Amino acid sequence: MIVSTSILSADFLNLERDIKRLETAGADSIHIDIMDGVFVANPTWGPSTVKAIRQVTSLPLDVHLMIDKPERLIDDYLRTSADYIIIHPESTVYLRKTLLQVKNYGTKAGVAIKLETPIDIIRNCLDLVDIVLLLTCDEGFGGQTFHPFSIEKISQVAKWRSDQGLHFKIEVDGGINPETGRQCKDAGADILVAGSYIFNHELDRAIRALKEV
Numbered sequence: 001m002i003v004s005t006s007i008l009s010a011d012f013l014n015l016e017r018d019i020k021r022l023e024t025a026g027a028d029s030i031h032i033d034i035m036d037g038v039f040v041a042n043p044t045w046g047p048s049t050v051k052a053i054r055q056v057t058s059l060p061l062d063v064h065l066m067i068d069k070p071e072r073l074i075d076d077y078l079r080t081s082a083d084y085i086i087i088h089p090e091s092t093v094y095l096r097k098t099l100l101q102v103k104n105y106g107t108k109a110g111v112a113i114k115l116e117t118p119i120d121i122i123r124n125c126l127d128l129v130d131i132v133l134l135l136t137c138d139e140g141f142g143g144q145t146f147h148p149f150s151i152e153k154i155s156q157v158a159k160w161r162s163d164q165g166l167h168f169k170i171e172v173d174g175g176i177n178p179e180t181g182r183q184c185k186d187a188g189a190d191i192l193v194a195g196s197y198i199f200n201h202e203l204d205r206a207i208r209a210l211k212e213v
């Protein structure tokens with residue numbers, strides 16, 4: 001499994017130190033939750049922080065935009081040189097347009113949905129995406145519990161992928177530990193995002209345990 005480590009659980013005053021620790025511990029990528037306090041509670045960072053993070057690591061940056069009307073700021077996020085920009089259909093009426101803008105810039109595009117959102121909402125953009133991110137807990141905070149009904153959503157998205165001969169990756173985000181990660185893998189997930197599980201354990205052992213689910 002690919003393990004994308006969420007810095008929502010890192011020390012915000014020591015992001016560089018924690019990112020380097022994750023790198024040494026074997027992280028495959030860095031997951032950055034951008035939250036604006038409008039689309040979701042608990043505001044975090046903006047494009048200048050992503051740009052600064054880009055300067056201190058060569059790991060892929062996975063930017064999960066949980067912001068209202070992402071089209072307003074998409075240019076700023078594209079200029080950060082993040083590798084993946086992931087947006088929510090619940091936050092925009094310009095889903096395909098914004099995904100196309102990301103792709104045309106040469107950045108990998110992703111679509112994410114909240115736990116409560118039925119998956120049909122992403123059905124008509126699957127041809128445009130490199131990643132489908134399924135939130136597997138309620139949005140906004142680290143350290144929450146995985147919701148088992150996510151499993152059915154993963155299986156359905158995996159079925160659409162194979163039925164349509166598409167190649168996007170399925171990323172799961174929220175309450176992921178080796179046990180829930182294994183259930184997600186069995187349902188068709190490829191990438192595990194984890195924050196609190198990793199930071200609450202020895203980083204390298206935790207990352208290894210997730211990779212080996």
Ligand code: DX5
Pocket residue numbers: 006007008009031033064137138139140141142143144173174175176193194195196197
């Ligand atoms: C929640 C975020 C997650 C969060 C996951 O809105 O999208 O990326 O960091 O944290 P854990 O792994 O602690 O559930």
Ligand code: ZN
Pocket residue numbers: 006031032033064173193
């Ligand atoms: Zn996230």
